[in-house]
Amino acid sequence: MADKKEVEDILEKYRKKLDEKGDYELEGFSRQYKRFKEERSRENLSFYEKACNFCGNILAIKVEVNKRNKLMDSIGKVGLDITPEGSTSLSFFVGGFFIFLGMTIFFTTLLLWSFSLFIPLIFIILGIVFIKLLLEKPNRIATRFRLKAGNQMVLCILYVVMYMRHTSNLEHAVKFAAQNINDPLSKDLKKVIWDVEIGRYSTIKESLDIYLESWRHYYPDFVNSFHLIESSLFEPSDSRRIEILEKGLDSMLDGTHEKMLHYAQDLINPITNLYMLGIILPILGLIILPLMGAFIGIKWYWIAFFYNLVMPIIVYSLGLNILEKRPSGEGEATDVTQNIFSEYKKVKFLGVDINPLVLVIPIFLILLLIGLSPLLLRSLEFESLFGYEIQGDRLYGPFSITSLMLSLAIPLAIAISLSIYYKLRTRNLIKIRENAKELEREFSGSLFQLGNRIEDGLPGELAFGKVAENVRGTATGDFFTIVSYNIRNLGMGMKDAIFNPKVGAIVKYPSKIIQSSMQVLLESSKRGPKVAALSLISVSNYMVNVHKVNERLRDLLSDVISSLSGQINFLTPIIAGIVVGIGNTITSVVVGLGPALGGAGGGDEAVFGINAGVLRDVFPLDKIIPPYFFQLIVGLYLVEITIIMTILANYIENGVDKLNEEYLLSKTLFKSVGFYILITVLVTTILYFMARGVLNVSTGQI
Numbered sequence: 001m002a003d004k005k006e007v008e009d010i011l012e013k014y015r016k017k018l019d020e021k022g023d024y025e026l027e028g029f030s031r032q033y034k035r036f037k038e039e040r041s042r043e044n045l046s047f048y049e050k051a052c053n054f055c056g057n058i059l060a061i062k063v064e065v066n067k068r069n070k071l072m073d074s075i076g077k078v079g080l081d082i083t084p085e086g087s088t089s090l091s092f093f094v095g096g097f098f099i100f101l102g103m104t105i106f107f108t109t110l111l112l113w114s115f116s117l118f119i120p121l122i123f124i125i126l127g128i129v130f131i132k133l134l135l136e137k138p139n140r141i142a143t144r145f146r147l148k149a150g151n152q153m154v155l156c157i158l159y160v161v162m163y164m165r166h167t168s169n170l171e172h173a174v175k176f177a178a179q180n181i182n183d184p185l186s187k188d189l190k191k192v193i194w195d196v197e198i199g200r201y202s203t204i205k206e207s208l209d210i211y212l213e214s215w216r217h218y219y220p221d222f223v224n225s226f227h228l229i230e231s232s233l234f235e236p237s238d239s240r241r242i243e244i245l246e247k248g249l250d251s252m253l254d255g256t257h258e259k260m261l262h263y264a265q266d267l268i269n270p271i272t273n274l275y276m277l278g279i280i281l282p283i284l285g286l287i288i289l290p291l292m293g294a295f296i297g298i299k300w301y302w303i304a305f306f307y308n309l310v311m312p313i314i315v316y317s318l319g320l321n322i323l324e325k326r327p328s329g330e331g332e333a334t335d336v337t338q339n340i341f342s343e344y345k346k347v348k349f350l351g352v353d354i355n356p357l358v359l360v361i362p363i364f365l366i367l368l369l370i371g372l373s374p375l376l377l378r379s380l381e382f383e384s385l386f387g388y389e390i391q392g393d394r395l396y397g398p399f400s401i402t403s404l405m406l407s408l409a410i411p412l413a414i415a416i417s418l419s420i421y422y423k424l425r426t427r428n429l430i431k432i433r434e435n436a437k438e439l440e441r442e443f444s445g446s447l448f449q450l451g452n453r454i455e456d457g458l459p460g461e462l463a464f465g466k467v468a469e470n471v472r473g474t475a476t477g478d479f480f481t482i483v484s485y486n487i488r489n490l491g492m493g494m495k496d497a498i499f500n501p502k503v504g505a506i507v508k509y510p511s512k513i514i515q516s517s518m519q520v521l522l523e524s525s526k527r528g529p530k531v532a533a534l535s536l537i538s539v540s541n542y543m544v545n546v547h548k549v550n551e552r553l554r555d556l557l558s559d560v561i562s563s564l565s566g567q568i569n570f571l572t573p574i575i576a577g578i579v580v581g582i583g584n585t586i587t588s589v590v591v592g593l594g595p596a597l598g599g600a601g602g603g604d605e606a607v608f609g610i611n612a613g614v615l616r617d618v619f620p621l622d623k624i625i626p627p628y629f630f631q632l633i634v635g636l637y638l639v640e641i642t643i644i645m646t647i648l649a650n651y652i653e654n655g656v657d658k659l660n661e662e663y664l665l666s667k668t669l670f671k672s673v674g675f676y677i678l679i680t681v682l683v684t685t686i687l688y689f690m691a692r693g694v695l696n697v698s699t700g701q702i
Helices: 002-019 029-040 047-058 066-078 086-113 118-150 153-166 171-182 185-199 206-212 218-232 238-298 302-325 340-345 357-376 401-407 407-456 460-470 473-491 494-499 512-525 530-600 612-618 627-654 656-698
Strands: 347-349 352-354 389-390 393-395
Touching: 029 627, 047 086, 066 086, 066 118, 066 494, 086 118, 086 401, 118 185, 118 302, 118 494, 153 171, 153 185, 153 218, 153 238, 153 512, 171 185, 171 218, 171 512, 185 206, 206 218, 206 352, 238 302, 238 530, 302 627, 347 407, 357 401, 357 407, 401 407, 401 530, 401 627, 401 656, 407 460, 407 473, 407 512, 407 530, 407 627, 407 656, 460 473, 460 494, 473 494, 494 512, 512 530, 530 627
Parallel strands: none
Antiparallel strands: 347 352, 389 393
């Protein structure tokens, strides 16, 4: 009988909690349900989905069971309206088209007796690459989705615990979290609520448990934390309930820290191997290519095809394999890439807001024309300036150092254009994000003070003013000052003083952390000042704990990130610049030695045992790679590798964060390519004059 009475007490307590609605509404959720339903039942499919469905209707290619299950999991997770057979059919249709085109060109040129393997091979390799990329596209989309959702999981648990500490209502807590975290996890939680609304599941717990199973394999700590939170609903004692809630948050934080620790330890060798095998060795291998081109006749465009297309794809694919193992980490509480911030992506020019592309395109075109000038002006009697060599009726080159220096404008055009574009596009948003982060860092301490003031018996309306005096001069102090001013001078209540759409303090500080904390304050205040004070103090402690874990995560990854940064900004540009200088020296000596010997001996007779005619046969001009094209290969490869490694470094540190990725690219591209050009100019100039001196001495001209 005692057990039955205890169960009845628990159920009665739970019923009372469910009935406690108060005036607090999760604003906009009805509208969000409608919007969510519209999004889920959308008729406008993406081009990729239409293409998959079109190809699948023509020819449905059967997929192996294991691969099909993996694709189904990825498709279901992201919500793509396609089938595994459709995505597989698309990959083979697109790849097969390129392969067929390559084979057609090959046999056509063969029949016309103008055999050329380069263009057919490009199309065939592109076909193979497209097959591989499109086969894995649903999985890559799902991986990106998981990384982005994983970064919001700590905040999700934080918001649920924050809400349930004062109101033991799981459904409202999930709604509260869905409103304050970012997509895609926000949409997932809305779907959990929606499935209950439409009757697919009878309770929020059932709907949530079904949803959590989809994350068990990837983020078990997230699942376990939610189950702990659910178990707190059945605790008869408030102290025990709060203890379990805090254990749920601690479980998420500890699990995240432990997984990131193992990830950081396991990251060192893959990153080192990727850098050495994918970047350093290929660049060093370029040193011997000028001589290899002369001996075995490798054309410069074959090398460009391998280094500027094949190698970047290989490096990027290897990098993606590293990223797939990344656990959940720190997420941005405030998403400054939302539409409400879109105006900050533009730049003011002559008083008008314009797209940064309008300023960047002219810069790119001017530098590109400078870089192409040795090719564009070769028929206007500039042959000697650009170092063109004439044999018979053929023109070879450009071989001069002038052409090489001008060619540096092409990688510079790409790097500086992207750098300026991303800089102008992100500078305002980054500033907003940094201000929000600074405010959020300060806010936990101020929130603790506010909780203490309310606990001492001071009304919440007056407590804002007292705390504002203590923290004046800070962003948090300004926030509290606005709230206090609205209450004292405008006669507003606490809710309007904070959330009024025109003059509310939250308008100037659009932070999800602050917004959620203030919502907790308003809701808990309805249950008395003691509950409000304890809620604020607890929220402050939660925020401090989350911040500590995030800082530890950054410490764990700091060695890897600093190593990558050094490689991108310093080591790779130096090696690339030296390689270009050495390559130019080798080519200059080989090209200049024949004419120098011929001039010294009056013809093709031997001088110092070297016959100029034999030398020209060994190093024919049509087989030598001009320094102009050699630099283009190295420079463009450096730009591509800088972009890939910057994206990789950003993923490792921040997960899916497009804004920070673009901001980092704006810095690293400018530094890396600028340093490369500086090293190339210095090394090439020094070695060029050294080579000329040696050449003149060896041929007896000085």
